[in-house]
Amino acid sequence: xxxxxxxxxxxxxxxxDEDSVSGNLLVRAGMIKKSSSGVYxxxxxxxxxxxxxxxxxxxxxDAIGSQELTMPALIPEEVYVRSGRxxxxxxxxxxxxxxxxxPFVLGPTHEELFAAAAGMAINSYKDLPxxxxxxxxxxxxxxxxxxxxxxxxxxxxxxxxxxxxxxEGLDHSYKKxxxxxxxxxxxxxxxxxxxxxxxxxxxxxxxxxxQAVSEIGEDILVLHEPSGYAANLEVANCIPSGEPSTEKxxxxxxxxxxxxKTIEEVAAFLDLPAEKFVKTLxxxxxxxxxxxxxxxxxxxxxxxxxxxxxxxxxxMADATLVREVTDAPVxxxxxxxxxxxxxMDTEVSLMANFIVGANQLDRHFVNVNLEDFKSDVxxxxxxxxxxxxxxxxxxxxSFKRGIEVGNTFKLxxxxxxxxxxxxxDADNVQHPVIMGSYGIGPARCLAAVVEQHNDGKRILxxxxxxxxxxxxxxxxxxxxxxxxxxxxxxQELMATGHDVLLDDRNERAxxxxxxxxxxxxYCRITVGRTVTEGKVELKVIGREEAELLPIAExxxxxxxLLA
RNA sequence: CGAGGUGUAGCGCAGCUGGCUAGCGCGCCUGCUUUGGGAGCAGGAUGCCGCGGGUUCAAAUCCUGUCACCUCGACCA
Numbered sequence: 001x002x003x004x005x006x007x008x009x010x011x012x013x014x015x016x017d018e019d020s021v022s023g024n025l026l027v028r029a030g031m032i033k034k035s036s037s038g039v040y041x042x043x044x045x046x047x048x049x050x051x052x053x054x055x056x057x058x059x060x061x062d063a064i065g066s067q068e069l070t071m072p073a074l075i076p077e078e079v080y081v082r083s084g085r086x087x088x089x090x091x092x093x094x095x096x097x098x099x100x101x102x103p104f105v106l107g108p109t110h111e112e113l114f115a116a117a118a119g120m121a122i123n124s125y126k127d128l129p130x131x132x133x134x135x136x137x138x139x140x141x142x143x144x145x146x147x148x149x150x151x152x153x154x155x156x157x158x159x160x161x162x163x164x165x166x167x168e169g170l171d172h173s174y175k176k177x178x179x180x181x182x183x184x185x186x187x188x189x190x191x192x193x194x195x196x197x198x199x200x201x202x203x204x205x206x207x208x209x210x211q212a213v214s215e216i217g218e219d220i221l222v223l224h225e226p227s228g229y230a231a232n233l234e235v236a237n238c239i240p241s242g243e244p245s246t247e248k249x250x251x252x253x254x255x256x257x258x259x260x261k262t263i264e265e266v267a268a269f270l271d272l273p274a275e276k277f278v279k280t281l282x283x284x285x286x287x288x289x290x291x292x293x294x295x296x297x298x299x300x301x302x303x304x305x306x307x308x309x310x311x312x313x314x315x316m317a318d319a320t321l322v323r324e325v326t327d328a329p330v331x332x333x334x335x336x337x338x339x340x341x342x343x344m345d346t347e348v349s350l351m352a353n354f355i356v357g358a359n360q361l362d363r364h365f366v367n368v369n370l371e372d373f374k375s376d377v378x379x380x381x382x383x384x385x386x387x388x389x390x391x392x393x394x395x396x397x398s399f400k401r402g403i404e405v406g407n408t409f410k411l412x413x414x415x416x417x418x419x420x421x422x423x424x425d426a427d428n429v430q431h432p433v434i435m436g437s438y439g440i441g442p443a444r445c446l447a448a449v450v451e452q453h454n455d456g457k458r459i460l461x462x463x464x465x466x467x468x469x470x471x472x473x474x475x476x477x478x479x480x481x482x483x484x485x486x487x488x489x490x491q492e493l494m495a496t497g498h499d500v501l502l503d504d505r506n507e508r509a510x511x512x513x514x515x516x517x518x519x520x521x522y523c524r525i526t527v528g529r530t531v532t533e534g535k536v537e538l539k540v541i542g543r544e545e546a547e548l549l550p551i552a553e554x555x556x557x558x559x560x561l562l563a
Numbered sequence: 564c565g566a567g568g569u570g571u572a573g574c575g576c577a578g579c580u581g582g583c584u585a586g587c588g589c590g591c592c593u594g595c596u597u598u599g600g601g602a603g604c605a606g607g608a609u610g611c612c613g614c615g616g617g618u619u620c621a622a623a624u625c626c627u628g629u630c631a632c633c634u635c636g637a638c639c640a
Binding site: 012013014017036037089092138140142439514515 | 564574575589590597598599600601602632633634635636640
């Protein structure tokens with residue numbers, strides 16, 4: 001790449017539009033450009049880095065015998081109507097009509113078509129196992145695109161699917177894919193953890209997520225590192241913090257709490273810690289109001305509630321409904337005398353003489369005990385807190401945030417049944433094909449790598465995915481000796497297939513150095529005044545020291561460095 | 564979808580309560596000087612002031628509609 005003849009630009013200042021370090025740096029480096037909300041152009045230099053990630057993934061997929069194919073993005077809506085997912089995706093699906101007014105959608109994910117493709121080749125147990133994958137653009141109308149390439153509306157996903165005849169086969173396929181994912185993310189230089197995750201409404205058997213550790217991660221990872229425990233907050237179970245309270249139960253009484261609605265306000269008013277309170281939250285679950293009880297300092301885990309009740313939709317009640325079911329404005333709900341199902345968190349069942357809302361404006365009850373109201377279910381429905389005991393009992397958990405760069409999923413047979421994907425066994429009996437699905441977002445990986453490898457002003461690409469391996473910078477392009485040496489090194493390194501950039505622009509050295517650092521060239525050869533001594537300078541960007549090399553040895557030294 | 568904000572040159576922005584030929588910095592072009600960490604001097608180009616309608620003698624500025632983008636929230640395989 002000869003810069004004077006290339007599409008290349010950088011921005012000198014931080015961009016206003018980007019809310020993440022990676023988004024800012026990638027835009028400033030001229031690698032990506034926002035086209036519309038959540039949709040990006042991938043410019044030449046960005047594409048080079050992206051391709052390297054794609055290549056890593058493709059190599060690892062091919063190595064485990066998964067076969068690549070490509071599915072369409074434009075799909076008749078009917079395909080998703082039949083599987084029941086047209087409804088479940090709802091507004092997050094882009095939909096359009098053709099000239100005959102037939103409804104189409106832009107595919108948000110491709111299980112349906114993969115099942116169809118699998119069905120063509122799979123009839124007998126002799127046809128299994130099989131594994132397929134693709135890199136395909138997905139379209140999801142996200143309500144709020146964010147963080148540069150991390151949450152977007154149009155993105156390429158590498159999605160893979162395994163097809164096996166039984167659970168044992170699935171375990172084997174899953175393990176192969178899982179190991180391949182480890183190798184791929186390791187090669188990208190990502191710091192990540194694998195967490196157990198929610199299997200969602202699909203009813204799958206196991207879901208694990210590869211989470212790149214990052215402060216801007218949208219997922220909360222619950223970890224106990226010494227014992228290897230790692231779970232997404234959504235599925236991290238809580239264990240009881242102790243035995244039921246042995247405190248003597250007092251009769252409850254009503255207490256005025258003027259203008260105190262939130263737990264903090266009431267706690268401050270009564271001068272008691274939040275742990276002495278029970279929060280009563282009104283939720284609408286599959287259309288029905290429910291009262292959920294958690295300790296004052298705890299939060300509801302909505303995913304746990306759905307799983308517990310085997311429901312699919314949960315939403316906090318609005319102010320009108322709260323008033324309807326509690327007879328009071330928001331802030332004074334309590335379990336005593338309420339006429340809807342009451343679900344109590346396990347931790348509440350250990351408490352005694354606690355405080356709840358009185359279902360009346362500016363009133364709370366104190367010294368409430370379990371016998372003072374009815375509850376329909378007692379279960380773990382809260383979010384675990386940092387410092388709580390890990391469910392394996394090994395110690396207190398800590399939190400980190402993660403960017404979900406990959407997901408592996410044991411789907412089981414449920415999905416194949418829905419898709420009508422069956423095979424015949426040796427005894428001529430039909431069985432559903434056992435599926436697994438596995439996804440990686442390469443561009444999200446790209447962003448996660450930049451999030452993890454930067455110093456705020458420049459991208460410090462890991463060697464294997466740096467779009468430019470060597471930047472050759474002649475300091476003064478009016479100096480013929482420097483130009484000649486730079487040109488010679490450029491030719492030598494190009495000949496061995498390296499990604500070389502020759503900065504032959506008529507710019508000052510400072511501009512070139514800054515640009516090469518911003519885009520994250522892995523190393524830089526400076527061809528400057530030392531050419532008169534027959535030497536050039538080699539610097540790995542991000543490291544302090546530079547070394548002086550004889551011109552004749554430079555190319556070979558760099559090949560070693562990049563090997 | 565709810566609340567708030569912003570649309571003015573390639574980029575970042577100023578343009579006050581209604582008024583002159585729409586400005587500044589960076590970038591860009593020309594020339595000279597400079598050439599190892601975002602150079603200096605001189606000259607120059609660039610605007611459907613997001614879009615539509617209205618008020619007015621006069622609108623970037625006021626009113627209205629609309630679109631786009633951003634922030635917070637809701638939502639999210």
